[in-house]
Amino acid sequence: MKPIRIALTKGRLEKSTVELFEKLGYNCDEIHNKGRKLILSVGDGKFEVVLAKAADVITYVEHGVCDLGVVGKDTILENGTSFYELLDLGFGRCRFALACKKDFDFYHGYGAKTIATKYPNVTRRFFEGKNMDVRVIKIEGSVELAPLVGLADGIVDIVETGSTLKANNLEVKEYVTDISARLIANTASLKLRKNEIEELVKKMEEAIK
Amino acid sequence: MKKNLKITPEGTKDYLFKECTAVNYVCRKITKVFENHQFHRVITPALEFYDLFSADSAGIAQESIFKTTDNTGRIIAVRPDSTLPIARLVSTRLQNEIFPVRLYYNQSVYRNNPSLTGRSNEIMQMGVELIGSYGKRADLEVITTAVESMRAFSKSFRLEVGHSGLFEALINDLDADPDTKESIKTYIENKNYSALNDLLDKLEKTETATAIRSLPSLFGGVEVFEKAESIIKAPKALSALSYLKSLYSDLLALELGENIIVDLGLLQRNDYYSGIIFSGYIQGYGDAILSGGRYDKIFDLFDVPMGASGFAINIDYLAEQARYTSKSNIPEVLVYAKNDSDIIDAIKRTSELVKSGVKAQFSDLSDEKEAREFAQRLGIAKFEMIGE
Known part of the structure; x- marks a missing residue:
């Protein structure tokens, strides 16, 4: 039987997922000593892990070249469409928030507001839900800069501790949604390899309880 | 400019050799399977009025339809689906036909997918429509046709079968606002257990809420029914379950x-289907390759209530897959006329060879050296010169 292929988001989520795998008793030596290898064997050949940037995890899973994926809810909300979201893994917790300069009354007045963000889809949906027309500007780097230099009235971004906001005289106006790492599955894989995937999901579920 | x-537009490509x-x-x-089941081919235009696909029950997102206008400014859609055009055709041109009718199609549909996702915007589809009948006999006929079509290509395919009435009954019983109900639909469709549970936690703990919570995990074999029967109590939902x-x-x-x-959490284009729903999967392809079900409701659009069921298979x-196994299409013999006066004989010779089952090609080059080089x-394998 072919190993189940899992796409992991590089970085913090990768570390927590490896910890989870090890807790389940799967050998992760190849991930620890990956060198330049791109496809890594885990659990003595039972699984295959590939490491990818967050948005690419979704792409690989959607196209079915990876059966499962571990990716943040932020990326799912921004990019995701057709796959199954099986499990909230509980780690990588943070929040999407609308923030702006302290003492700025964001909802005051009728002028259309400008929002800077790395997550234009999340932002657009959030304000659509409020029946508000906003101008969305996509920023690639530190979004916090935008309201400070006068590019935007506010930002929609991921907030963990809030210390960057505080240091720049910004504050959270409203939380948009909670975020954590999710286990996602390709639609066809879940049908074709139901038993193997369900077994893994059950084990993970118990381990993170 | x-x-x-x-280049060709994104999501389209040329097909060669x-x-x-x-x-x-x-x-x-697939044609053989369809025709063995006595389905008859129809062809509908690639361009239809946009109105045909705009009803809620069509379940096709506006942004995924390619649109243009006709010369009086009416909106034209490049067909994103073949079922609705066939329903239009049946409710108008086939009004006086003897029902049920069995129709099949072999034509592309067009979807304006988000860019850079690698999806095709032109999708070759074949499918059947069994129109004018309700109930189990019709459903079985459609499902066995679907199974035979898939079996022609893969032994290890999966066909998942669900029933749209099950969820419909449960969600109608649920005490929640329409937005919440819409979210629940999306979460079940995506098997998003965590979001579904978060949402249901906020609602009153009723039998219905518990039943809905369990839907996404209710898929598998016969054991699913036992589990479901212990959880689901609503009479309408139970009748869908017992039918399934x-x-x-x-x-x-x-x-x-x-x-x-069996997949009781199977939901797709939920306003469109009104009975059994099914999707087919084969190894190596990350999405459903076949989808279908019963969609009686679409004939309400045309004011001629009728039973309708069918499915579509994506050919691409x-x-x-078949490309890797298909035979070479290089001719076996090249027939060359030495002089212009030999052309008639060479053409006759070529068609003789073809008639006897040899893949022969008449050379349209007029220089022997060039023709020999072309063959090589x-x-x-064989160069046959006429007129020596």
Whole structure:
């Protein structure tokens, strides 16, 4: 039987997922000593892990070249469409928030507001839900800069501790949604390899309880 | 302005040689299955009025439809689906036909997918429509046709079967606002257990809420029914469940158990389907390759209530797989006329060879050296010169 292929988001989520795998008793030596290898064997050949940037995890899973994926809810909300979201893994917790300069009354007045963000889809949906027309500007780097230099009235971004906001005289106006790492599955894989995937999901579920 | 002379639009491509052979091969095999079940081919135009696809019950997102206008400014859609055009055709031109009618199609549909996702915007589809009948006999006929079509290409395919009435009954019983209900639909469709549970936690803990919570995990074999019967209490939902159960036992009796999964959480284009729903999967392709079900409601759009069921198969992936196995299309013999006065004999000779089953090609080059070189470069084994 072919190993189940899992796409992991590089970085913090990768570390927590490896910890989870090890807790389940799967050998992760190849991930620890990956060198330049791109496809890594885990659990003595039972699984295959590939490491990818967050948005690419979704792409690989959607196209079915990876059966499962571990990716943040932020990326799912921004990019995701057709796959199954099986499990909230509980780690990588943070929040999407609308923030702006302290003492700025964001909802005051009728002028259309400008929002800077790395997550234009999340932002657009959030304000659509409020029946508000906003101008969305996509920023690639530190979004916090935008309201400070006068590019935007506010930002929609991921907030963990809030210390960057505080240091720049910004504050959270409203939380948009909670975020954590999710286990996602390709639609066809879940049908074709139901038993193997369900077994893994059950084990993970118990381990993170 | 830079002209896009040498490229095709995103999501489209040319099909060449072996790729076409493979498409023909796949279509022939499926055609055989359809025609064996006495379905008859129809062709509808690629352009239809947008109105046909804009009803809520069509379940097609506005942004995914290619649109243009006709010369009086009416909106035209490039068909994103073949079922609605066929329903239009049946409710108008076939009004006086003897029902039920069995129709099939072999034509592309067009979807404006988000860019850079690698999805095709032009999707070759074949499908059947069984129109004018309700109930189990019709459902079984459609499902067995679907199974035979998939079996022609893969032994290890899966066909998952669900029932739209089950969820419909449960969600109608649920005490929640329409937005919440819409979210619940999306979460179940995506098997998003965590969001579904978060949302249901906020609602009153009723039997219905518990039943809805369990839907996404209710997929598998016959054991699913036992589990479901202990959880689901609403009479309408139970009647959908018992229908599905009896259908499933018929499918077992037809020895299809290995390939069929029951999925009570199966929801797709939910305003469109009104009974059984099914999706087919094969190894190596990350999405459903076949989808269908019962959609009686669409004939309400045309004010001629009628039963309707059917499915569509995507040809592209099957053809891509078949390409690797399809035979070479290089001719075996190149027939060359030495002089212009030999042309008639050479053409006659070519058609003689073809009639006897040899892949022969009449050379349209007028220089012997060039013709011989052409044969050699293409790998045509035999060069036959007429007029020596």
